[in-house]
Structures are given as C-alpha cells and as structure tokens.
Amino acid sequence: MMDIPKGPKSTLVRKFQEEEASPASPHEENSSPTNNGSTGKLTSTIQLARPFLTRNQIIHAHSKNVENQVAFDQRRSQVFSFLMKASSSLKFPARVLETSMYYYQRYYILNRFDINTYLDVAVTCLFVASKNEDTIKKLRDILALTNQLRSQTLSSEQSEIYRKKILNFESKLLETISFDFRNFHSEEFLIKFNKVLHKSKSDSYLSWLILFDSYQTEISLKLPPHVIALSSIILASKLEDHRASFKVDFKKFGCDEKLVNEGLLDLLSLYINSFNNTNLSVTHNDYEIRFMRIKVEFDESKPGFIKDIESTVLNKDEFFNQRDFSNGERRYMLESQKKRLYSEIGK
Amino acid sequence: MGLSAINKYSKAKKVGEGTYAVVFLGKQVQTGRDIAIKEIKTGQFKDGLDMSAIREVKYLQELMHINVIELVDVFSAEGNLNLVLEFLPADLEMIIKDREILFSPADVKSWLLMTLRGVHHCHRNFILHRDLKPNNLLLAPDGQLKIADFGLARSLGAPNEDLTSNVVTRWYRAPELLFGAKHYTEAVDLWAIGIIFAELMLRVPYLPGSDDLNQIDVTFQALGTPTEDNWPNVSSLPGYNDLKIYPEPSRQELRKRFIAATESALDLMSGLLQLNPAKRWDTEQALLSNYFGKELPVPTKPENLPKLTKKE
Numbered sequence A: 001m002m003d004i005p006k007g008p009k010s011t012l013v014r015k016f017q018e019e020e021a022s023p024a025s026p027h028e029e030n031s032s033p034t035n036n037g038s039t040g041k042l043t044s045t046i047q048l049a050r051p052f053l054t055r056n057q058i059i060h061a062h063s064k065n066v067e068n069q070v071a072f073d074q075r076r077s078q079v080f081s082f083l084m085k086a087s088s089s090l091k092f093p094a095r096v097l098e099t100s101m102y103y104y105q106r107y108y109i110l111n112r113f114d115i116n117t118y119l120d121v122a123v124t125c126l127f128v129a130s131k132n133e134d135t136i137k138k139l140r141d142i143l144a145l146t147n148q149l150r151s152q153t154l155s156s157e158q159s160e161i162y163r164k165k166i167l168n169f170e171s172k173l174l175e176t177i178s179f180d181f182r183n184f185h186s187e188e189f190l191i192k193f194n195k196v197l198h199k200s201k202s203d204s205y206l207s208w209l210i211l212f213d214s215y216q217t218e219i220s221l222k223l224p225p226h227v228i229a230l231s232s233i234i235l236a237s238k239l240e241d242h243r244a245s246f247k248v249d250f251k252k253f254g255c256d257e258k259l260v261n262e263g264l265l266d267l268l269s270l271y272i273n274s275f276n277n278t279n280l281s282v283t284h285n286d287y288e289i290r291f292m293r294i295k296v297e298f299d300e301s302k303p304g305f306i307k308d309i310e311s312t313v314l315n316k317d318e319f320f321n322q323r324d325f326s327n328g329e330r331r332y333m334l335e336s337q338k339k340r341l342y343s344e345i346g347k
Numbered sequence B: 001m002g003l004s005a006i007n008k009y010s011k012a013k014k015v016g017e018g019t020y021a022v023v024f025l026g027k028q029v030q031t032g033r034d035i036a037i038k039e040i041k042t043g044q045f046k047d048g049l050d051m052s053a054i055r056e057v058k059y060l061q062e063l064m065h066i067n068v069i070e071l072v073d074v075f076s077a078e079g080n081l082n083l084v085l086e087f088l089p090a091d092l093e094m095i096i097k098d099r100e101i102l103f104s105p106a107d108v109k110s111w112l113l114m115t116l117r118g119v120h121h122c123h124r125n126f127i128l129h130r131d132l133k134p135n136n137l138l139l140a141p142d143g144q145l146k147i148a149d150f151g152l153a154r155s156l157g158a159p160n161e162d163l164t165s166n167v168v169t170r171w172y173r174a175p176e177l178l179f180g181a182k183h184y185t186e187a188v189d190l191w192a193i194g195i196i197f198a199e200l201m202l203r204v205p206y207l208p209g210s211d212d213l214n215q216i217d218v219t220f221q222a223l224g225t226p227t228e229d230n231w232p233n234v235s236s237l238p239g240y241n242d243l244k245i246y247p248e249p250s251r252q253e254l255r256k257r258f259i260a261a262t263e264s265a266l267d268l269m270s271g272l273l274q275l276n277p278a279k280r281w282d283t284e285q286a287l288l289s290n291y292f293g294k295e296l297p298v299p300t301k302p303e304n305l306p307k308l309t310k311k312e
Helices: A009-020 A055-065 A069-089 A094-110 A118-132 A139-149 A156-176 A187-196 A201-214 A225-240 A257-277 A285-300 A311-316 A335-346 B051-060 B092-097 B105-124 B187-202 B212-223 B251-257 B263-272 B283-287
Strands: A027-029 A042-048 A329-333 B009-017 B021-028 B034-040 B071-077 B080-086 B137-139 B145-147
Touching: A042 A335, A055 A094, A055 A311, A069 A094, A069 A118, A069 A139, A094 A118, A094 A156, A118 A139, A118 A156, A118 B051, A139 A156, A156 B071, A187 A201, A187 A225, A201 A225, A201 A257, A225 A257, A225 A285, A257 A285, A329 A335, B009 B034, B051 B071, B051 B080, B092 B137, B092 B187, B105 B145, B105 B187, B105 B283, B187 B263, B187 B283, B251 B263, B263 B283
Parallel strands: A042 A329
Antiparallel strands: A027 A042, A329 B071, B009 B021, B021 B034, B034 B080, B071 B080, B137 B145
C-alpha cells in the first residue's frame, strides 16, 4: 500500500507544519441534543494523519507529556524487551512486534506518560498491532500471557475490569494514530535494495540486524521505511569496508539524501551510546569501536540535514495540545486528503 | 445532528444492523448528497474494535475508483467510530432475485465489466477482497456497480506468510480454499467472479453447497475434480482427501448448462473457473478477452441497466 514518496520529504514536513496549524484547531458548534457537556458546546476537530514527525517535533511533544526524559527512556527499553518476550511467546511474526514498538512511541507523542500505566499501554499496542497485521489473537489470551510475564495475578472480577481498561486504552491509541492503519515496514525495501546494490549475503544480514535495532530508536517516528532501509544498508557497508561511501544513488531509491543522513545520525548515536543494549552487540561484539570512527568520518563529510521546525512555529501547533478523546467528535483524514480539506475550509 | 463543523451529515433512518455495525441513511448537509453512515459498535465486544472495521478503514481510505465504494469520511464521536460511505440503494443479489427483471446479454456484460474493473483496481494495489458475491456488489442510482464490504480484505501476503483459508462466502469459494490452502493469491477473487458470472446467466446460485463438505462435492461435480495432471501438487493440500473423482465437463456439457452463453462468454467463464489457480485468468486477461473486446453486443451503459422494480 505504501508508495515511495516522490518529492523530498523535508518540504513535506514543513508544509504540514505551516498549513496544518489552522485546520487542526477546534471548531466549536452550537449545542447539540446529543451533547450533555456542561459547556453546552460540542467540540469538533479535524485531524490530518501525520505519519512522520521531525526531531524537534518529538522533543516538543515529549516536553509536554514526559516529566522525566531519563525515566521515560529507561522504561522504553524495559517495555521493548517486555514486548519482545510477549511477542515471541505468543508466536507473533516480527512485524507485529515492530508495529507495537512503533505504536508505543507514537502513543506518548499525544498522551501523558504515566509510570503506573505504561505497561498497560504496551499490552494495548501489542493487541492493536496484532489486529493491524492480520494475526489477531483473543485479548483474553494476550492478557493471560502478559499478566504472567508481569507476575500479575488477577481475580476473574479484576480481570474483567482490567480488560475494560485495556479496551479504553485501545480507543485512545486508535485516536492517537488517527485511525491510520498504513503499515510502515522497512524489511521488504531492505531486501530489494540489497539485491539491487548487489550486496553480499553477510552485508545484507548485517544491514538487517541494524534495521531491527533501529526500532529501538525514534527513527520509525521520523522517517519513511525505504529511507530507514537505505540508512541501514549504508551503515552496514561502512562497517565492513571503511572505504565505502556514505553516498549512493539516492534518487534511484526514492530517498532524499538529507533524510538518509538523519537516519545514519540516529543509528550512529544508538550504537555509540548504548551498544550493549543492541542486538548487534550479541553477534558482532567487536564492532563497537568501528562506530566512533565512522561517526568522525561522517561528520567530516559535512552531511546535510533537513531544516527542522522553529520552536515559535511548534508552540503554535495545536496538533501537540492535550487531547480529550472522551468528549466531542473528531474527523480523521489521511494527509493525501489534504487538498480536499483545504477546499472545504476555503468555503 | 451535527457531525462536523465542516462537513455536516444528517442521519435520517436506520436501515440495517449487522453484528458489528448499525447502518443509517443520511445526507451531506451542504451538498445534499445521499450518504450511508456505518456506526461501528465498540465497547460491548470482548475484543474491542472489530478487525473488519480496521480493514475497511485501512483499504477504503486509500482506494479511489468508480467501481469501488467510496469512504467519504471517518469520524469518532461518543466512543463510536462512524464511517461515512457513499449511498448505494441496491445490490446485484436483489437484481438477480427480482423475477420481474429480464437481463439482456449486454446487461450481464456490463455488470461483469464493472466488477472486473473494480477488482482490477484492488489487485493492482495488491489488495485481495476475499468476499466477492452478488450481495457485496452494490449498485448506485446511476447504474454504476461498486465493490463493497472490505471487512475481509487484506494485502497480498509475503511469500512466507500464512493466510487463513476460511474466507469467501461458501458458494463463491475457490478450490484452493476448499482444500484449506494457506498460501493463495488474487486468483481466489477471480474464481468468485466466475461463479457470479455463471449466476448472472443462470439467475440462480451456480454452486450452492449446503455445507463445507457438500461444497467440495457440488463444485467438482460441476467442474471436475482437480488431479495431479491438471494441477501439480494439489494432493499435498491439507483438504485433498476422500474425493470423488468427477471428470471435467466437456465444452458441449457447458453449452447445455449455459444455453444463452456465446463461445467467448464460455471462454471467459472457463478461464475464471480454472481449477488450478496458477492457470486461472487474472483481471487483465479477463478484461482483454474477446468477450469484452471483439464480441457484440457492447455492454449496456450503466444508466440504462435494469433497476429494481420493487421499492422497499
């Protein structure tokens, strides 16, 4: 379903930013018989899907929702290893795990991080991911296993309350992702790109390991799948052969060089800052020192990056405001329907 | 009832209730356009939002084709998910069952052409419908046929992915599904179209099996039992056992069963009803076949197609 975006992504992101602030703002209507809110007003919002965010947008969102970034990051790695265990015990394919990791990160772009419920959110993410990847399992079975992993014993009455709690999180998550069920998996691109580039089997495998590690970072919130795939391939080649170039025929792969550089930067920081937490460290333990050298060389090549959004614009962007999903109504559109939205607003 | 500040919709009356949704008729206030609102029930279900709702949103949001139902808007309000769809007052099953309507060969050709065009659009976007039947082929007031109900749709799986064979309404189920194949392709949709084509000519369901076992018997009695000769490796499929071996029908037998069908109509139908999915025609082959290309009559214009005589 996913097409490779034709134009450079950077302008796309900025354009969203500038144009979207107004349509995303709430429109208020006169009281309606269906609304019992104390204000007597029905809030109606239109939300364009924003599948990708910039670095500053993520920082901005976290500044609103996360009190302690260090604690948040720690919990995130804890959650990811919890999801890995749960997903493999439930025999879900890797893409369910990946989607659940993506949803978990996506959730805290718009919702407050709460130390008491983050594991419940993780369970919800796994549940919704299993639906979206066509490998649904009964919620009851998922809960039985995840409760066991968390050493959480519930009476049948408590289980029922807990199940309802998870379903509440489900509707919150669905609203958070704007009912946008397009999947973003990089593996298929990775395999095809490696083939086109005539990479050896071992180089391709290395890039696959890097790609899997990338889900631990915020890359999937920022970059489209084919860009992540290409960044992983470039880094893998560089690890195996220091003469390899940071540049490839980006156009051929529908990628913007600046976005690929963003991907490389994030991957390098992951391996430099927390090599021991990566899967690559298990199989390629001796590679740790290579990343520092590559980083130096990468910086020396004076890579170009996308121009990020200024904080003055960010502060005005109502997308990042606290949402109340319990009240009013929200209309969801994909960004491809933007033209139609603006033509409606123009009236 | 206001549904949005920009696009307002009115809900006029409830027209149907399914297991997971209630359907209302209404209007887009600004334009007066008729629409249908599918209100997805959430909450009371054990497993939250139904998969079929996810599938409908996922695929219809991105598909845009004259022969595929249009998803106009997606709303969330009061804990419910509302899908605003274009209003389609009739379906092909109602037309087939309406005994007062006579079909001309040109009418059948027109409906089949629109079905194939819609399905072709799904397939070129790697989407399998997996529940094609006359009941899911809806008819717009202007005669256009629209493929609806994407609750079982999915994107074409990766080669190593297992798919469930428990799809497609029984009478329209392809042999590979009857045998419980875990890997299948767009060909399952083309089989269903072949059965629908037969049903349009016969005016009764072509292979109405009474249960899953009987369906196997009915299917192969009419079209022959697949063997290793015409379908290599078919015997390795899980459901391939204890089969009665029926011969494939001769051309003459098919002519007798479908009296009104022309030779190129029979060619097309036989192409769509190839037992071996690898040999079954795809949408492109079907659309470029002589039946649509060279042979008269030309398909009836959608606006001139027969309409329901009875109004509910």
